[in-house]
Amino acid sequence: MFGKLSWSAIPVHEPIALITSIVVILIMLGILALITVKGWWPYLWTEWITSVDHKRIGIMYCILGVVMLIRGFADAIMMRTQQAVAVGGAQGYLNPEHYNQIFSAHGTIMIFFGAMPLVIGFMNFLTPLQLGVRDVAFPTLNSVSFWLTASGALLVNVSLFIGEFARTGWLPYPPLSEATYSPGVGVDYYLWAVQISGVGTLMTGINFVTTVLKMRCPGMSLLRMPMFCWTTLSSSLLIVAVFPILTATLAMLSLDRVFGWHYFTNDAGGNPMMFMNLIWAWGHPEVYILVLPAFGIFSEIFSTFSGKPLFGYRSMVAATLFICVVSMMVWLHHFFTMGAGPAVNTFFGIASSVIAVGTGVKIYNWIFTMYGGRVRFAVPMLWSMGFIFTFIIGGLTGVLLAVPPADFLVHNSMFLVAHFHNVIVGGVVFALFAGLDFWFPKAFGFRLHEGWGKAAFWFAFFGFWITFAPLYILGLQGMTRRLQHVNIDEWKPMLDLSVLGIVVLILGVISQVIMLVVSIRDREKLRDVTGDPWDGRSLEWATPSPAPFFNFATMPNVEGEEAYWGIKVRAIETQRLGPEPKYDPIEMPLNSPVGFYTAAFVSVTGFALIWQIWWLAGLGLLAAFIGFVVFAWRDVHEFHVPADEVARIDRARRAAREKLMERIAAEQGALA
Numbered sequence: 001m002f003g004k005l006s007w008s009a010i011p012v013h014e015p016i017a018l019i020t021s022i023v024v025i026l027i028m029l030g031i032l033a034l035i036t037v038k039g040w041w042p043y044l045w046t047e048w049i050t051s052v053d054h055k056r057i058g059i060m061y062c063i064l065g066v067v068m069l070i071r072g073f074a075d076a077i078m079m080r081t082q083q084a085v086a087v088g089g090a091q092g093y094l095n096p097e098h099y100n101q102i103f104s105a106h107g108t109i110m111i112f113f114g115a116m117p118l119v120i121g122f123m124n125f126l127t128p129l130q131l132g133v134r135d136v137a138f139p140t141l142n143s144v145s146f147w148l149t150a151s152g153a154l155l156v157n158v159s160l161f162i163g164e165f166a167r168t169g170w171l172p173y174p175p176l177s178e179a180t181y182s183p184g185v186g187v188d189y190y191l192w193a194v195q196i197s198g199v200g201t202l203m204t205g206i207n208f209v210t211t212v213l214k215m216r217c218p219g220m221s222l223l224r225m226p227m228f229c230w231t232t233l234s235s236s237l238l239i240v241a242v243f244p245i246l247t248a249t250l251a252m253l254s255l256d257r258v259f260g261w262h263y264f265t266n267d268a269g270g271n272p273m274m275f276m277n278l279i280w281a282w283g284h285p286e287v288y289i290l291v292l293p294a295f296g297i298f299s300e301i302f303s304t305f306s307g308k309p310l311f312g313y314r315s316m317v318a319a320t321l322f323i324c325v326v327s328m329m330v331w332l333h334h335f336f337t338m339g340a341g342p343a344v345n346t347f348f349g350i351a352s353s354v355i356a357v358g359t360g361v362k363i364y365n366w367i368f369t370m371y372g373g374r375v376r377f378a379v380p381m382l383w384s385m386g387f388i389f390t391f392i393i394g395g396l397t398g399v400l401l402a403v404p405p406a407d408f409l410v411h412n413s414m415f416l417v418a419h420f421h422n423v424i425v426g427g428v429v430f431a432l433f434a435g436l437d438f439w440f441p442k443a444f445g446f447r448l449h450e451g452w453g454k455a456a457f458w459f460a461f462f463g464f465w466i467t468f469a470p471l472y473i474l475g476l477q478g479m480t481r482r483l484q485h486v487n488i489d490e491w492k493p494m495l496d497l498s499v500l501g502i503v504v505l506i507l508g509v510i511s512q513v514i515m516l517v518v519s520i521r522d523r524e525k526l527r528d529v530t531g532d533p534w535d536g537r538s539l540e541w542a543t544p545s546p547a548p549f550f551n552f553a554t555m556p557n558v559e560g561e562e563a564y565w566g567i568k569v570r571a572i573e574t575q576r577l578g579p580e581p582k583y584d585p586i587e588m589p590l591n592s593p594v595g596f597y598t599a600a601f602v603s604v605t606g607f608a609l610i611w612q613i614w615w616l617a618g619l620g621l622l623a624a625f626i627g628f629v630v631f632a633w634r635d636v637h638e639f640h641v642p643a644d645e646v647a648r649i650d651r652a653r654r655a656a657r658e659k660l661m662e663r664i665a666a667e668q669g670a671l672a
Contacts, residue, residue: 001613001614001615002611003611003612003614004185004611004612005162005611005613008187008626009162009163010161011160011161011164014098015129016093016094016098017098017160019162020163021160024157024160024161024207025161029060046591047382049474049593049596049597049619050143050591050593050596051143051591052106052135052140052142052143052589052591052592053139053549054125054127054128054135054136054139055124055125055129055443055546055547055549056123057124057142057143057146058121058122058124058126059121059125059443060121060146060150060228061117061118061120061121061124062118062122062150062436063113064113064121064123064146064149064150064153065113065115065116065117065118065119065121065432067119068110068113068114068117069110069114069115069429070509071109072109072110072114073509075102075105075109076106076502077477077502078094078102079099079102079103079106080467080502081442082094082099082484082494082503083483083484084492084495084498084499086484086485086486087461087485087486087487087488087489087491087492087495088486088487088489088492091485092484092485094484095484096484096485097167099484100167100168100484101164101165101166101167101169101186103169103482104165104167104168104169104186104190105156105159105165105166105169105298107170107171108155108156108165108166108170108193108194109156109171109247110422110424111192111286111424112152112194112197112379113149113152113153113156113197115187115290115424115428115429116149116197116201116289116290116309117149117153118432119235119289119290119293119397119428119432120145120149120204121295122228122293122297122432122439122648123204123232123235123293124136124204124441125206125439125442126540127211127212127228127229127321127441128211128215128551129539129540129543129547129551130225130228130229130539131203131211131212131216131218131220131229132216132217132218132333132409132525132539132552132555132556132558133211133215133216133217133551133555134313134550134551134552134588135216135588135589136207136208136215137207137210137211137214138206138210139589140592140594140595140631141203141206141207141255142203142207143592143594143595144203144205144594144595144599145201145202145203145204145207145594145595146200146226146493146595146600147595147600148196148197148199148200148595148598148602149197149201151196151197151199151200151268151292151599151600151602151603152192152193152194152195152196152198152200152598152606153197154603155189155192155195155196155432155603155606155607155610156189158189158607159185159186161191162187163184163185163186163187163189163610163611164180164184164186164189165185165189165190166186166189166190166314166566167182168182168186168187168190171279171280171283172187172190172191172253173272173275173277173279174256174266174272175264175266175272176254177253177257178253178256178257178264178265179257179258179451182185182524183315183327185610185611187253187257187608188257188610188611189610191250191252191253191254191257192605192606192609192610194246194250195247195250195251195254196602196603196606198243198247198250199247199303201239201243202239202240202243202244202247204236204239205236205237205240205243205526206236206237206240206389206465207236208232208233208236208546209233209236209237210628212225212229212233212236213233214230214650215557217455217539217555217556217557218555218556218557218558219523219556219557219558219559219563219579220556220558223313223314223317223561224558224561224563225562226296226299226538226563227256227295227296227300227310227313227314227316227317227320228293228296228298228299228300228538229296230296230316230320230321231292231293231294231295231296231299231320232293232296234288234290234292234320234321234323234324235290235292235293237288237324237404238286238292238324238328238463238471239289241285241328242281242282242285242328243282244285245281245282246279246282247365248280248615249275249279249282250631252264252275252464253275256270258612262450263275265282271596273338274581276335276636277331277332277335278336278670280331280332280334280335281328283331284327284330284333284334285327285328285331287327287423287424288324288327290322290424290428291423291428292320292324293363293431294427294430294431295320295427295430295431295440296494297432297434297435298366298384298431298434299316299362299366300386300433300438300538300555301381301383301384301438302366302369302370302381302384302437303369303525304307304438304534304535305375305376305377305378305380305381305384305537306367306369306370306373306375307373307375307376307535308367308373308374308535309376309560309562309565311366311368311369311371311437312361312364312365312368313561315670316361316362316365316453318361319358319359319361319365320358320362322355322357322358323358323359326351326354326358328356329348329351330351330352330355331348332345332347332348333348333351333401333402333407333411336349336404336411337408337411338410339367339584340426346404347405349403349404349421352398352399352401352402353399353402353403353412356395356398356399356402357620359391359395360395362390363388363391364383366388367388368389376442377446378437378450378534379434379437379453379454379457380435380437380448380534382458383430383431383433383437383457384431384434384458385428386426386457386461387426387427387430387434390422390425390426390427390461390464390465391422391423391424391426391427393422393451394419394422394426394427394521395423397415397418397422397472400418403417408630410475410476412480412481412578413474413475413476413478413479413480414471414472414474414479414480414481415471415474415475415476416475416481417471417475417481418467418468418469418475418574419470421464421468421471422468425464426464433456433457433460433512436448437453438534439540441533442540442541442545442546442547443546444526445521445523445527445528445545445546446524446526446528446545446559447519447526447528447533448516448526449513449515449518449519449522449526450520451480452471452511452512452515453515455508455511455515456508456511456512456515457508459504459507459508459511460505460508462501463502463503463504463505463506463507463508464501464505464506465501466497466498466500466504467501467502467504467505468498468501470494470495470497470498471494471499472493473494474494474495476488477491478648479491486523490530511518518613529656530545530569530654530657530660531543531544531545531547531653531657532660533545536564537564537565538563538564538565539556539558539563539564540564541564542556542564544649544656545613548649549588550641550646551585552649553581553583553586553646553647553653554581554582554583554584554648577657577658577661579652580651580654581650583643583644583647583650584643584646585640585641585642585643585646586641586643586646587638587639587640587641588638588639588640589637590636590637590638590639594627594628594630594631597624597627598624598627601620601623601627602620602624604616604623605621605624606621623635
């Protein structure tokens, strides 16, 4: 009746997993008890869980991403410390099976459930605001997308308590991932968690392609969009193009495992190499799905904190689209050592080198944006400048790996691990922390503490290099990745130095937590009353902080490349705001529980499929389908915000801006 599920699935023989499970369960029960005692359930249900407001969905994406980053970082701590202590005759504290689960979970969590939710969170929060519109094209679908992603993350964490996780790496290569060699449920947890979240991500891609192409405010032509909107569009186009490949590939592997089919087996006509080609046809564009929005974040920050327009705007657009296209033609550089032949290796080596040209254009444009500007070294700018140094090193090592003879020497080594983290941490994670500090006041109405923010950056920057620079050296010395035990004593000093870097990174995480706590405590001192704390240049800074649920009282009319900057300059020159507009009622979509409802039953279905409880899987799918039908037959989908309410909110914003104009006029008079 319960398929493969039994009491033996509880990891009583793994004390670390068991203790972790108990601690996590106690924390979750404590949070649920606190919410119940405080009576917060009605507020959470109406304002967050069922919300279709793109800003709140974006914030929930970011919260999910931060929580999963912490989980993935805990796995990284265990990996680095295990390798440092398991040298020579020592065996460390993790057995091989548990260690393999940890490095598999680390990669899976960091990419699918850490970086992806954070990147999509920024896309959700910012894109409609920067386009001057009130929401995304499909608000309810947006909610479904988020909750499906959360459902996948839930299944990954359930594997801590019940069963196991995959021991195959973050990409489950066959034949190791076939049922013959991985008969447990670890690979199944991976497959269904990633499948469910992947469907949600594909919906997001469709949503944002439609939003950017079809829902811009008057005057917002494509070549007047902020760079972040261009990178959102490019990333979303890649999602639409490659996530179906991931879905089909994992579906075929599932059929192999459950029904004994032979897509990727070594017999009966199967071909494991087909899996490698398909998974990397998705996997390498996935890197750019993450990196392109990060580039958009940096473009906004460099322009704002340099006090001048982004240098070479059109060349940046061209470079973004160039990267988007060429990223589809580089996946085979992962197989340079697998005998594809000189012609194939040459083509993909050239393509892998050429794609660096697009990134080089961006780096130079960011540097030229700073040149001649009045650069302010606020926390977001520190993260951005740290990115330039870190990402250049990562890019140069990537060009080295794009040369097949060099790749033959360091393929599958710690050099590759260092390069990948150089790109993803230096490119994506640094951007996410920069963006969190930059747009935090727009989301919550107050700024983050500057001192603790700078401390977090410096700990993270030096901690990163102390952690990963030794891995470059170890890779060149021949150390391969994923070693649970290290036989060569001469490698221990570099491994110990890497652990020291982890300690410094932990100090950075602690600084981030203290920054958040101190900022919440001092939020009245850090309050943003104008809606424009950084002297911003795009339309999101034209709204109050936090932005109202309808974003704009009246639709903006864009007349230049920097929509808000032009409005602001005219206001400063005339020392007054424009005339008060005529306020009309606004139509907004109703909240809907369909996303949460669907994801809840999809989670049940996913768990049932993992353990092959077929009757429960059928019931879960039926319940999810019924929810969609009920929603489709709903008669009322929108509600109207009265003009008086719109006027009240916008007049408060205008009053704050008028006080700002008076202060600027007084300062100019004092200077004169």
